[in-house]
Structures are given as C-alpha cells and as structure tokens.
Amino acid sequence: MKSRFMESVRTELRTRHYAYQTEKTYLYWIRQYILFNDTRHPETMGASEIERFLNHLAVNRSVSKATQNIALCAIIFVYRHVLHIEIKDLAYSLARKPRRLPTVLTPQEVSAILAQMEGQYWLITALLYGCGFRINEVLRLRLKDICMVRKSILVFGGKGDKDRYTLLPTNLLARIEQQMERAKAIHENDVLEGYGFTSMPPSLLKKYQGTLRQTPWQYLFPSAMRSINPYDQSVCRHHLHSSAYARQLRTAVSISSVCKRVTAHTFRHSFATRLLETGSDIRTVQELLGHSDLRTTEIYTHVLGNQRAGTISPLDTIPLV
CATH class of the missing domain: 1.10.150.130 (Tyrosine recombinase, N-terminal domain)
Incomplete structure (x- = not known):
C-alpha cells in the first residue's frame, strides 16, 4: 500500500x-x-x-x-x-510488561557454544559476551571505533542514542585485527569497482558525506552484498544483518550441550552477571552496559542466586538420608 x-x-x-x-x-x-x-x-x-x-x-x-x-x-x-487528532476515551492503554529474570549462561556454556562457531560469527559471539554489547551495537561497529592501544571500543549511538566506551578483551586482539583486514579488503575491492560507500544514518549523511568512502568508516562486519540505501537510494555496503547471525547462533546452540533458550542478548546478560560474580562494582557494570538507571542493572543481582550475600539454602545445612 x-x-x-x-x-x-x-x-x-x-x-x-x-x-x-x-x-x-x-x-x-x-x-x-x-x-x-x-x-x-x-x-x-x-x-x-x-x-x-x-x-x-x-x-x-x-x-x-x-x-x-x-x-x-x-x-x-x-x-x-x-493527523493532529487526539484519541479520547480509548479503552486500551499500554500493557505492563511482566518483570522476567534474564537467562544467564555459565562460562562453560559460553565456551560450548563458541566451540560450534567459526569466523566472524565466532568473533561476534565473543564480543557480545566479552564486551556486553547489544547485537546491533556490535554489528554497527566501524573500524574507527576500535582502539587497540587503549584496549577499548566506542559504542557510537547506542540505545537512547548514547555513546559509551566498553572493554576490549586482550585475547581477541589478534582475531579483531584479522577481521579488520578482511573488512579493508572488501572495501578496497568495492572502490576498485567504483563503489566503496558505507551506509550512514540520515542525520549523519550530509555531515559526513565526504568520508563515506574512507576506510575508518567501514563496518567491522560488512554484509556479503552491496545494497541500496533506503534514505538516498545510493549503492552502499551495509553491515551484516542480525538475522544471519541469529541463524548461526541457533545452529550452534542446538549442536552444543546447552539446554537453555539462547539469543544474542543472552550474552549481554551473562556478561553483566559474570562481572558482578567476580567482584566488579555495580556502578562500573552500569557504565559498561550503558544503563541510565541503576535499577535496570540491579536486576542482575537477583540472578546471582546463592552467591548473593553468601546466602545458603536451609536444605544444605542438614544431612540427607
């Protein structure tokens, strides 16, 4: 229509x-x-x-x-x-979303899933767990956002259009460098064929139009095919689509021994919970996740189970026959 x-x-x-x-x-x-x-x-x-x-x-x-x-x-x-019309006497209002505790993976379960992945999909999963990214945040990473010297990654325009820095795991440096070289090679080939433009949000198209063919602005995880930018109809190279990653993740989870419902966001939950388990300050975790409200981060303290405040189940204090 x-x-x-x-x-x-x-x-x-x-x-x-x-x-x-x-x-x-x-x-x-x-x-x-x-x-x-x-x-x-x-x-x-x-x-x-x-x-x-x-x-x-x-x-x-x-x-x-x-x-x-x-x-x-x-x-x-x-x-x-x-239409500039106010709807009055509507019998519906926004339904309250029930509060659910997130599914969290143990380090062993993360390893089991990673063992079934390879290439860029392995690296995306490792970044989700190692940095606490949302799936779109990791897919939108550009080469310029990664600082190998300071071991940090810039999340540009995350949820709520907020920027933040997060960790860059040391044991991923070599794989990230390999992925950066792969992205540069794809870009160089695009330029040779008369293309080489990266996609850009409409609010930045005019401001950064002269930089759209420059290497630092290319995506770390470029899509396999060039596409049409829906805003200005130009031919550009977008990033890998989240559905492509989701398919790979479903396959890896089904092959692994992990019996939990796992999505890309599960690794973000697991990142936060693991940091709290290993003694990180909740304010630091809040900053790394990019939460505006500390109460959003506090949900992960409820996931810690018997490790929270050293609480022991009463059943563990009596002998069982």
Whole structure:
C-alpha cells in the first residue's frame, strides 16, 4: 500500500529521526490497521475502530503484549503527529510488561557454544559476551571505533542514542585485527569497482558525506552484498544483518550441550552477571552496559542466586538420608 498518506507518515517518522527499523514496524502496523478496517482513511475512524483492531490482534492473531503495545504506539503516532487528532476515551492503554529474570549462561556454556562457531560469527559471539554489547551495537561497529592501544571500543549511538566506551578483551586482539583486514579488503575491492560507500544514518549523511568512502568508516562486519540505501537510494555496503547471525547462533546452540533458550542478548546478560560474580562494582557494570538507571542493572543481582550475600539454602545445612 503505497499512497500519499503512507508517504506522509514516512516523512513524519524521518523528520523525527526514528530508527529505520522502527519506521518499517510502524508502517507495517498502520497498514494492518487500515486494511482491517476495509481500507478506510484513519481520519474517518477513531477509538472504536482502534479497539476493534487491538481486540482482533489479541484474540484472532494471539499477539503478545509487547506486539500489541507496538501496534498501539504506531496508530497513536499517526493520529497525534500526522493527523493532529487526539484519541479520547480509548479503552486500551499500554500493557505492563511482566518483570522476567534474564537467562544467564555459565562460562562453560559460553565456551560450548563458541566451540560450534567459526569466523566472524565466532568473533561476534565473543564480543557480545566479552564486551556486553547489544547485537546491533556490535554489528554497527566501524573500524574507527576500535582502539587497540587503549584496549577499548566506542559504542557510537547506542540505545537512547548514547555513546559509551566498553572493554576490549586482550585475547581477541589478534582475531579483531584479522577481521579488520578482511573488512579493508572488501572495501578496497568495492572502490576498485567504483563503489566503496558505507551506509550512514540520515542525520549523519550530509555531515559526513565526504568520508563515506574512507576506510575508518567501514563496518567491522560488512554484509556479503552491496545494497541500496533506503534514505538516498545510493549503492552502499551495509553491515551484516542480525538475522544471519541469529541463524548461526541457533545452529550452534542446538549442536552444543546447552539446554537453555539462547539469543544474542543472552550474552549481554551473562556478561553483566559474570562481572558482578567476580567482584566488579555495580556502578562500573552500569557504565559498561550503558544503563541510565541503576535499577535496570540491579536486576542482575537477583540472578546471582546463592552467591548473593553468601546466602545458603536451609536444605544444605542438614544431612540427607
């Protein structure tokens, strides 16, 4: 559904500097809302149609609370920022996400998974666990973000568009250098073929346009193919897609002896928990993770189990027959 209205929604999203993934997600749910209501224009609809659509998602499509929240946010965005209409008396509000303790891997389990991976996928996993990255943060690393001398890595524009520095594990230096050489070779070949541009967020395209072909701005984990930049339609080299890594991780976990649900984010949880287990200060962990609120970091103290404050189970104090 490509229409002037949907293009106006896209323009508003980009004007407000929403992430490209958020743009795609919002446009998807807005289309679904319009199609569900027989392609009526949102201007002619209101609270009752929104409620009917959200009920449909919950009952007929069995979506999660989180997905329902995203759909509601997308629809409210249209009315508030595109149509400038305030929806009143809506019987729905954002569902509260239940608090869940994260799945955490032991060092032995991390080793078992790494043993089933190789090449750049091995290195991505090692960085996730060794540095506490989110998956998009590690995939968006550029060559300029890595400082071998100070053994640090710059996370540029992380969650909440915040920058931070994190650790660079010493035992990864050689593998990172190899990956950097591989990225440089791919870039040099692109330049020879008349390309060599890296992808860039729209807010930085004009500012850094003259540097887009320079080696330091290339991704550490470049994609296998060149692609079209959705913002300016130029041919560029983007970074490896998270779905490619997810497939490799699923295979590695299934082959290993690890009987837990493991995602890329599991390594970030394991990083934080391991630092606290080995005596790191919680403020340091907060800084390395890039948490704004200490309470977000404190959830990892609940994962430590019997190591928390030296607590021993009562069952461990009596003899068992």
